[in-house]
Amino acid sequence: MKKIIMFAVLAVAMAFAVSCAKEEGKKVDVEKVVKAPVEAAKVPDAEKPVAEIPADPNTEYVVGKSIYTGWAPWWYIEESGIKAKWEAKYGIKIKFKQFDYVPSILAYSNVDGAVHACVMTNMDALAMPALGGIDSEVIIVGDYSNGNDGLVARQVSKVSELAGHNIYLVDGSVSIFLVYRALMMEGNGLKVSDLTFKNVTLDSQIQNVYTSDPEVIAATWNPILMGIMNEPNSKLLFDSSKIPGEILDLMVVKTDAPTALKKALVGMWYDAMADMTAQGPKRQETIQALARSQQNRLEEYEQQLKTTRMYYTPADAVAFTKAPELIKTMDMIRAFYFDFGLLPGATSKDQLGISFPDGTVLGNKDNVKIRFVTTYMQLAADGKL
16 A cells, blocks of 8 residues: 555645635735745755765665656667676665656656656656655756756647647656746736646657647647647747746755765766767767657757757856755745646745755755755766765
């Protein structure tokens, strides 16, 4: 029988449908949410070195992955031999397991602990595992979406024309945030209650729904976004290039997971980044492998990389993670999710804590569930992994 906490996590996947009902007759001042001042506490020694957490030699540590441009390197890492290299270095067994996107995060969020690490966005880390009570560290900030997430239609040409239309998106996913940001920036006063949302369970369903009905409007991400944009008469109403640095693509690991797992994953990642930026045939070979993993042609994947702001070096990723803009972004996101009913059961946006490398904590410092750390990326930058 599944544990109680899993029911709470599964409830998050349905929260978007619930929130739409809540929005009827309720007007939320979106601009006020975005511009509200950041209220945060400081906790000293936020990244003070901690004792090594040993790995169990009899455990195979499971890492969830899903199809997305910025996460394609995890396929390459396995097939290229990079994974085996870092497993041997740290004496740990690691299994990469592919899921659809939301199911991957639900598996990570399950209290049974069967998935130890998972790729996800910053807002989904808040809305699923953190809300479900899972204490996590963000050990890699891999990129931000700079056009990889989009809102696409055939029957309308502007966000302000969306009233009365059906918008399809993956239930409980980052796409909800994209729609809200589109409304705030280009909706001309359009409210959530003016829109009709239709939820699908799996990201792989979005393209089928879109292609089967010319009336469908879809919010999704690459490579699915590229696929539906290739349909005749498709128009890109809004994309994440208009909100740079907000939709972050992360590797999230349970805080109590072995230190060797965290170090090995970071080492693997930056080996792959080095191959992606190598000169000559090595880069071509690497990008070809990445394209295959996402079921793309080479030119398609290259185009998607142009809408992905990759942090190819650990030094760049550390600098982004330490910048004050990240705190402002996460404060905006938690306000959105609370005010729009996407944190079911939470009594305030401060119920959960989010910590940052400088010691800042948004929310409850005694209930921190998301920890942005630079410890392992800094080791990679210093050549000390």
